[in-house]
Amino acid sequence: MPCKVFTSAMVVAMGFSLTFCSGDRKDSPSPVAFEEVRNHLFLRGNLDHFYEKLESLEKSGKFQYPEDNGRSLRVIFFGDSVIWGDCLTVRLKRRFQERFGDGGRGLLRFVDWAPTRLMDHQNLTRGGFQKYKIPFESFDVPPFPNLGFTGFSHRPAGSSSTAIHEPAARTPMSDVTRYRNYRNRHPELPAIPDTEPPPNARYGTEGESWKRVRIIMRAGDSDRATARLTYRMEDGSKDTMARDVQFQNSCQSVEFQIPASRRIEMSFQGRPYVDALAVETDQGLSFSSVVMRGLHQAWLLGIPEKQFACGYQEFAPDLVIFQFGINESQTLHYSVQGFSAELYERQLRTLYTRIQKALPNTSILILGPWDRFLKQGGYYQPYDAHARVREIQKRVAFDMGLAYFDGYQLLGGPDGLKKAVRTGLIQADYTHVTYPGGHFMADALFQQLIDDYTEWRN
Template identity: 25%
Template structure:
């Protein structure tokens, strides 16, 4: 895998980025000739954008932004949403390291503001909360307003003195700016941003109506950041991102155990629009399906995914990637078989992705095909757990490398 990745990175380095404000003509040719063109790179399929006549494809925005990063001008943001497959920063940790080593460090990215489960954590950032914070999450702590923030986990508190502390772990990438998403409302409180034991800024969240808002605060480079409530109002924090001003790449790891596409598609339209616009991702990747396999999928599953990504892409220019479900196996009569519902989910997700103008990564094929997770479990070190559903940290590294490799094949060719 190392040699294949090195070759893909070399191909990207050999590709000359277009001059500022211009696009390379070869980027547009295939889709301009035939809008039904599908380009394949390993296990990655890249369709043309539906209804767009300039020849753009599903990864155009991502590649254009990465070109600017390579020219030393901009930060490229990748936001990776998933269920428990990425818990503990699996897959995303590898993607972050790979992209940052190749294109520059953009910082740790998204950090969930509440540890819903012991395995919900960022590999590079520690999180410590004072008592009193109330979590909001569509899976286990629903709220009536359904405003859970960019990563699906928000926290609330009334009063002063409550803190959220972010501390870099050893060998973690540094950051020099923090972006904080919050809910502004008539009873809003205020919070202080503390870095290097100094109050860098106090943010007032009171407003005349309920609406999403955010601030970007430059902070001294250091190992620790604290958010502290400093007024008696009601404070609602929706998301926190630690990053560098750029150039470089930042990879957000957004993992919710038990989540499925329905949880994201059912968010209020204005909330989704505001959160995506504020974060401004250049590539959003979604990997779901394991939880849908427990209950089966609705008749409108394909249309639900198409509608969701259509709304996502209408928010701002971005590329989207649908990462198919990983293998999930059962044993019957002494023989292993991949659950038929996993195959059905993968088929529907692929159809939806291509129809919505998103790239598609065939995870099951990349793992080795049906029942491949059995071999992953038998491998030493183990790549999968004994439930033949979830992957280990080593498995996450391999899967992250597989996705990274195929993305680079596309970047170097399109």
């Protein structure tokens, strides 16, 4: 298994020198023991599937994926409060789309609230939908029959309930601007340069017009429902399309292909459960972010398995990224309701097995947690449970052939965490990233993926 030094300018600025390992393009890596990769920054895992699709996208010359009727490649990123307010994920979206084209904003919220709002997007919906989500403190993982594959679902209150969305210019972030001004006086800090518009972008850094609207629904009050879409085209004119659905499976998807449009209005009859509403172009890469604030990743196991698999198969993501660990480690630290390291590991293996069973050719990447301190005895201090969670995640990734990017190795353990707090990349709670910190993490992850993709391709 070849290894090399990771030399991102941002990581060098933080004073780190790291190693990652990957397999050859055509041959599987030689078997190794987990101990040999325990301290590696990066494991490629099953990213070959995703890299093959990226290569097809680039070879097309128009940033169109030719193997599936020109649809966008799909990346979906699940995370806990570390990605609050799109603080890490919006940067990763911009970097992917800067390189591979704007495929759309992906999965949308019906009703926004601060921790789950999407940047670079305008949600004009003002109520009218009942939201279903995983409850806090679901430690025994009860069944969640109302939820879709992302851990959320919505139902319209009535036929007049309308979800309204528009592309938007890139959201300005004042604390990133402050960080850049501060860095002018402290050039030793990592740089956070602006990203460029996506290739072939007609609207610069404002989102491209949407050409596909995809919804995934389940039966509500009856086994029939109607989805009605009104769209406003680039010339300002409007048109409406409707699709009648008779539910036969655990979920049903409907896709509207529309002229390039700058606004959509979505309403429903029959009060179905709507598990997904996604907007895409016909090119590039669409990026979805799903914030599960305060929750355990494995609580997704409460979604009925058939329902879970149906949603994944209908949405068909090409890469699924998971970032979790802070809530699990705190629960483990306090031994809440018998939660143990052994139970956590079993839950993770079961969850990833479900995804692999539903979508065997979808790549899975785990963004492992950086260090975290809890306030103990009046001081913020590291705690053993967080290290246990990190090791479990990495060992599961290694055993199951999943990709892994180690946030602990990136920051450099406890000393790196302290430095990141001092430099404004991590908040004073020694847990959550700031917006500059989210940009730093996203840039490091993206550069790692691009370096590995380039090596795989060559």
